[in-house]
Amino acid sequence: MTFKAQLFAIAGMMGLFLGLVRGQPVLSLLSLSSLLWLLTEWVLFSWHVRFQFPKVELHRFVNGERDANRSLWAERWIEVRIRMANELLLYGVTLDVEDVIPENLERIAFSPINLTEDVSTEASAERKKNKGRRPESRSWLVRGVQRFMNDRDDCPANEVRLGLGSEHREWRYSARVRAAGNVVFPGFRVMFQSTHQLFRIERFVKAEQSFRALPTFVGAGEYRSLTKNSNVIPRHGVHRLLRSGMGSELLELKEYADGDPFKSIAWKVSAKRDQWMTRQYESEVPARVQFIVDGSSTSRIGGFGFRLLDQMTFVAASIARMAINAGDPVGGVLMDERGIRRMPPMSGEKGFQLLLRSLGDFSVNPCPPPSPYQTRMLDAAWALLNQRYPELLDLKVNHFPFSIFPVTPGSRTRRRQRFLVAGALAEIYGLSVREHAAMIHDDPAFARRLQDLLNNSGIPWIAPLLQPLDRSDREPIERMANLGKCILSAIGHARDNEVIVVMSDLLNCVSILEFVLPAVKLAITKHHRISFVCPTSTFLRPSGRVAVDFSRENSAEELLMVAEQARLRIQAEQLQRELHRCGASLSLSGEKNAIHLIMSELDSIKSGHGRLQGNLR
Numbered sequence: 001m002t003f004k005a006q007l008f009a010i011a012g013m014m015g016l017f018l019g020l021v022r023g024q025p026v027l028s029l030l031s032l033s034s035l036l037w038l039l040t041e042w043v044l045f046s047w048h049v050r051f052q053f054p055k056v057e058l059h060r061f062v063n064g065e066r067d068a069n070r071s072l073w074a075e076r077w078i079e080v081r082i083r084m085a086n087e088l089l090l091y092g093v094t095l096d097v098e099d100v101i102p103e104n105l106e107r108i109a110f111s112p113i114n115l116t117e118d119v120s121t122e123a124s125a126e127r128k129k130n131k132g133r134r135p136e137s138r139s140w141l142v143r144g145v146q147r148f149m150n151d152r153d154d155c156p157a158n159e160v161r162l163g164l165g166s167e168h169r170e171w172r173y174s175a176r177v178r179a180a181g182n183v184v185f186p187g188f189r190v191m192f193q194s195t196h197q198l199f200r201i202e203r204f205v206k207a208e209q210s211f212r213a214l215p216t217f218v219g220a221g222e223y224r225s226l227t228k229n230s231n232v233i234p235r236h237g238v239h240r241l242l243r244s245g246m247g248s249e250l251l252e253l254k255e256y257a258d259g260d261p262f263k264s265i266a267w268k269v270s271a272k273r274d275q276w277m278t279r280q281y282e283s284e285v286p287a288r289v290q291f292i293v294d295g296s297s298t299s300r301i302g303g304f305g306f307r308l309l310d311q312m313t314f315v316a317a318s319i320a321r322m323a324i325n326a327g328d329p330v331g332g333v334l335m336d337e338r339g340i341r342r343m344p345p346m347s348g349e350k351g352f353q354l355l356l357r358s359l360g361d362f363s364v365n366p367c368p369p370p371s372p373y374q375t376r377m378l379d380a381a382w383a384l385l386n387q388r389y390p391e392l393l394d395l396k397v398n399h400f401p402f403s404i405f406p407v408t409p410g411s412r413t414r415r416r417q418r419f420l421v422a423g424a425l426a427e428i429y430g431l432s433v434r435e436h437a438a439m440i441h442d443d444p445a446f447a448r449r450l451q452d453l454l455n456n457s458g459i460p461w462i463a464p465l466l467q468p469l470d471r472s473d474r475e476p477i478e479r480m481a482n483l484g485k486c487i488l489s490a491i492g493h494a495r496d497n498e499v500i501v502v503m504s505d506l507l508n509c510v511s512i513l514e515f516v517l518p519a520v521k522l523a524i525t526k527h528h529r530i531s532f533v534c535p536t537s538t539f540l541r542p543s544g545r546v547a548v549d550f551s552r553e554n555s556a557e558e559l560l561m562v563a564e565q566a567r568l569r570i571q572a573e574q575l576q577r578e579l580h581r582c583g584a585s586l587s588l589s590g591e592k593n594a595i596h597l598i599m600s601e602l603d604s605i606k607s608g609h610g611r612l613q614g615n616l617r
Helices: 003-022 025-055 121-129 140-151 267-273 308-325 348-362 375-388 409-429 433-441 443-456 474-492 507-515 517-525 556-582 592-607
Strands: 058-062 071-073 077-084 093-100 105-114 159-163 168-177 181-194 200-214 242-255 277-284 289-294 330-336 339-346 499-503 529-534 585-588
Touching: 003 025, 025 093, 025 181, 025 200, 058 181, 058 200, 077 093, 181 348, 181 375, 200 348, 267 277, 289 308, 289 474, 308 330, 308 348, 308 499, 308 592, 330 348, 330 474, 339 348, 339 474, 375 409, 375 443, 409 433, 409 443, 433 443, 474 499, 474 507, 474 517, 507 517, 507 556, 517 529, 517 556, 529 556, 556 585
Parallel strands: 071 200, 289 330, 289 499, 499 529, 529 585
Antiparallel strands: 058 077, 077 168, 093 159, 093 181, 105 168, 181 200, 242 277, 330 339
């Protein structure tokens, strides 16, 4: 019963009482009629809840497929359809469905689908033609839901509210995948409500579907080589990685042997030397590429699509695409708090798909370390339980005992929320009475259960305030030490003249590069090319000195952007100076210039000339 129904019942009871006391039969009959009408509405609503609500069955189709064992692409559009599987006899009630979408999705558009339309190709073409027009026949309920969706500004971004009308049993909305990782649809939040909004019941229907989101990449046609072919003989220790084959360039002349092709005989040379001589043509040996991706906690800060890791996976996938198209094997090392995972060099379309899947799984945020209890953690768990387990927060099931203390309204509300959340957690995880009581009175035990609930629901919880990184902090030192070990491991598994691409957040660790520089010097000594790709928080390369125009009023965002660019520029110059001494190249941000730099290094290895070491791009 809603608050509106409670006021209506109180008014009817007061009218009936006054009519009986004062001897006014008209008032008594009107009040009694309103109470009987309210009772009839309650009986009808209870019948729908008892017999119609269990029959609700919803199916979700992502890009026309219901199968969840499929892959999506980052920064691309998807179409989601929700279909009512069965027909419900709804009289006097409405059914609202909220599709809870994950954080990695950005909802764009929503529209219902009329089932009376033909689903043939001609009808689909006609719908596309009249896409911008408003349909003439619509039920009043769907018009109200559309108006509600258009006018409501505080509608959550991770919810899609749908209304069930007399003509529409299927809905469709478009969304965009923000970044690589996983996309998990938990289910639907279904609400039965009477026509006059007197009675309402909410439940969560689980319909979990999980998809792997693969990173996006730059097409092979968008790359242009930056190196110039040269015929100069390379220095000692560096070769062009050529072998005999059926290429177009002459490699050497040798004496004829049984089995050599007859068309390769050099007739003029054979006539001069008076013996059979054959030509050997050169064929390039594929140059391997190894990339090292540092997925530490600093690279995962921010929302999906705004993390530093998203730039790294974009560059890694683009390099893999272009190198594999050129016939060069690509391998990698993925490093984060979960450990170090090595991917062997792979080639071909199958190998490229395996690399993308590995990068997609690596982009999933790991479970954060245990955090102390905070009120924000309780607020996040309260909102999640209201969305997915509304029946466990019902006061008829989850009782809150009466107490005088605390007296203040704010503290009393927090106490009530903690009691209800503890009861819901005890029911979800099947805890004993002792563990249930411990969550109410022990903050660490309660925080541990709250964090488990949020992590299992796809909302990894970390403390909102992060400690600043300085030289006294052991985390960046350990990260740089592990990065140096990964480079040494890549050198140990490398062959002659390979390209090693290191993707890490080094701008905040310029002062502790001594853990990485020895490994870089060893790679250069073994004639490998090593390049560093450092993403920036602004997704842009640090520009030169930016002058602030004080003649006009500058906003706080503009001043903050100028200060951030100046800070990044200073750190980039220091990082470039340290890496230039070792002979490594550096590219800042996840732009296409970084991809062009790596591919130019690969071309330099194949030709044996034109080192781009020490360049800043």
